[in-house]
Amino acid sequence: MPDPVPDPTDTPRTRTAEEETARATEALTATATQLRERGQAAGGTAAEVLDALAMMAEDPSLATDVQQRIEKGATAEFAIFAAMDAFRELLAGMGGYLGERAGDLGDVARRAIARLQGLPAPGVPESEHPFILVARDLAPADTATLDLDHVLALVTTEGGPTSHTAILAREKGITAIVGALQAAELNDGDLVLVDAENGTIELDPPQERIDLAVQRTATLQAIRAASSGPGHLADGHAVPLLANIGSPESAREAAARGAEGVGLFRTEVLFLGAEKxxxxxxxxxxxxxxxxxxxxxxxxxRVLDAGADKPLAFLTDAGEENPALGRRGLRALAAHEEVLRDQLTALAQAAEGGEAEVQVMAPMVSTAQEARYFRDLAHELGIRVAGVMVEVPSCAIMADHVVPNADFVSIGTNDLTQYVFAADRLLGSVAGFQNPWHPAVLRLIQQVGVAGAEHGVPVGICGEAAADPLLAVVLVGLGATTLSMSSTSIADVRAEIAQYTLDEARALAAIAVAADSAEAARDAVAAAADELDPVEAP
Incomplete structure (x- = not known):
């Protein structure tokens, strides 16, 4: 999908600095308003995603940078482009939740520049006929408002499973594959079969493959429609299915979709762009x-999960050469304990007198000592149940020591996979490593599951791996006691896990961890599941 807004060049300006500053301010303000309007129309996670981007467009530090560049002679267009690019590099460097948002800033800049130049905002091409949308990447504002009557599937050549494109596509129920480099060879008019479950794109498939895919889709829809109530296995073993949320609006939507609670409440949106x-x-x-x-x-x-970036200067230290591996998550909070104490106090106050069973967890825990520090502090401040996230390999490897120092543990498969392979999950060039099916990741999850069972400590999964129905079965077999995901994935996962007993889930898990690659693990599990699962894969 071509980008209609080219990057501006650093050409001499013809207006005064005051005029250019006014133009830039108006463009950024209007862009923020448009993003919020799109988010409100889309609802759910899209609303919080686009609101967060709008806040970035209005960030005071960004406005200051733009003004300084204009005062040095830049046009409004180039000042916004250069300032946003610097902002993007800053966020990308700090990693974590805000690092994942870095790639979205280019779209914010292009929308503001398009407004300055009187051009249409970048977006999805219109078509009178249904089509598969193939793009280098898709901005959150476009993904959130796709016309599902016309867009049958989405394929991008960049991005990874935790990008906003992927998350919003899952929430909207769009068939999507991200980071598919081979899709760059596709042309308008090609006949393509997109199998998101297996991550494959087939050019010019034979009619029998198409018929089988249509049949499988109908069967899965029937199973999904018949699935309701609490999550459980075929033998009645309970597996609560929870939702990942980030705002009151997404909480309401998750409850409406039948989530049995929340496995991950991201609190970062409350802090984005704040000076304190x-x-x-x-x-x-x-x-x-x-x-x-x-x-x-x-x-x-989850208490605030952030790193070294300007919008959270009240929390993190500037000047780290590699902040993604520096003071982030609990490390940053422990270094500024007053921020952590205030958040825990606020959570305890909010929980008091309410009916929700509130539990709190710390991100990016590396050691048993960190787990004990967080649990003890949380208990001191009135939080009855305090756990830790397992995202750092050391935490999983030392699970037998970490788990006894937590009331529960929750495995964040997104970051765990990234750190296992030393592959930045924001980079399309290494997107192939972002696969939680890999036995290297599954074996770490298994270690945590074993430790949890031995010590009687619940083990949850809150990464997007839980949204993969077949992988969800494997995760339960590895010892997961709860699964948390985008609320739109709950029905599919509920239907899938209900077809297997706990013994069968454990057998499939054993097959997965014995494989030598992610692809081999998935293929072997799928083949074994076909003998048990009444739904045949295309």
Whole structure:
């Protein structure tokens, strides 16, 4: 999909600095407004994603950078382009949640520049006929508002499974494959079969393959429609299916979709772009709004997961050469304990008197000592159940020591996979490594599952791996006691896990960890599952 807005060049300006600054301010403000309007129209996770981008467009530090560049002679167009690029590099360097948002800033800049130049905003081409959309990548604002009557599937050559494109596509129920480099060879008019479940793109498939895919889709839809209630295996073994959320709006949507609670409440949106941390009262008000959607259900809150970036200067230190491996997550919070204490206090206040079963967890825990520090501090401040996230390989390897120092553990498969392979999950060039099916990742999950069972500590999965129905079965076989995912994936996962007993899930898990690659693990499990699963793969 071609980009209609070319990058501006650094040409001499003809307007005064005041005029250019006014143009830039208007363009960024209008872009923020448009992003919020799109988000409100789309709802769900899209609303919080686009609101976060709007906040970045309005960030005071960005405005200052733009103004300084204009005062040095840049046009509004080039000042926005250069300032946003610098902002993007800053976020990409710090990693984590905000690092993942770096790639989205290019779209914000292009929309503002298009407005300055009187051009249409970049977007998806229109078509009178249904089509498969193939693009280098797709901006969150476009993914969130795709016309599902015309867009049958989405394929991108860049991005990874944790990009906003992938997350929003899953939430909207779009058949999507991201990071498919071979898709660059496709041309308009090609007949393509997109199998998102197996991650394959087949050019000019024979009619029998098409017929089988249509049949399988109909069968899966029937199974999904018949699936309801709490998650469980075929033998009745309970597997609560929880939702990943980031705002009160996505909490309401998750509850409406039948989530049995929340396995990951990301609190970062509350802090984005802030010059100082929100007050205890401000935080508590938002938390109460979320908790009210889940009476007598579990809500697991992740405390602020951030790193070294300018919008969170009140928390993190500037000047780290590699902040993705520096003070981020619990490390950053421990270095500025007042921020952590305020958030834990706000969470305890919000939980008090409510009906939700509030649990709190720390991100990026590396050692048993860090786990014990967080649990003890959380208990001191009124949090009854405090756990840790397993995202760093050392935490999984030392699970037999970490787990006894936590009330529960939750495995973040996105970051765990990234750190296992030393492959930045934001880079399309290494997207092939971002596959939680790899036995290297599964063996670490297995270690945590074994430690949890031995010590009687619950083990949850809150990475997007849980949204893969067949992988969800394997994760349960590895010892996961709960699964948390985008709320739109719950029905598919519920239907899939209900077809297997716990013994069968464990047998499939054993097959997966014995393989030598992600592809071999998935293929071997799929083949074994075909003998048990009434739904045949295309």
């Amino acid at each position: 941390a929100p007050s205890v009262e401000e935080q508590a008000a938002t938390y109460r709004e979320v908790f009210a959607n889940f009476p007598r259900q579990k809500v697991v809150v």
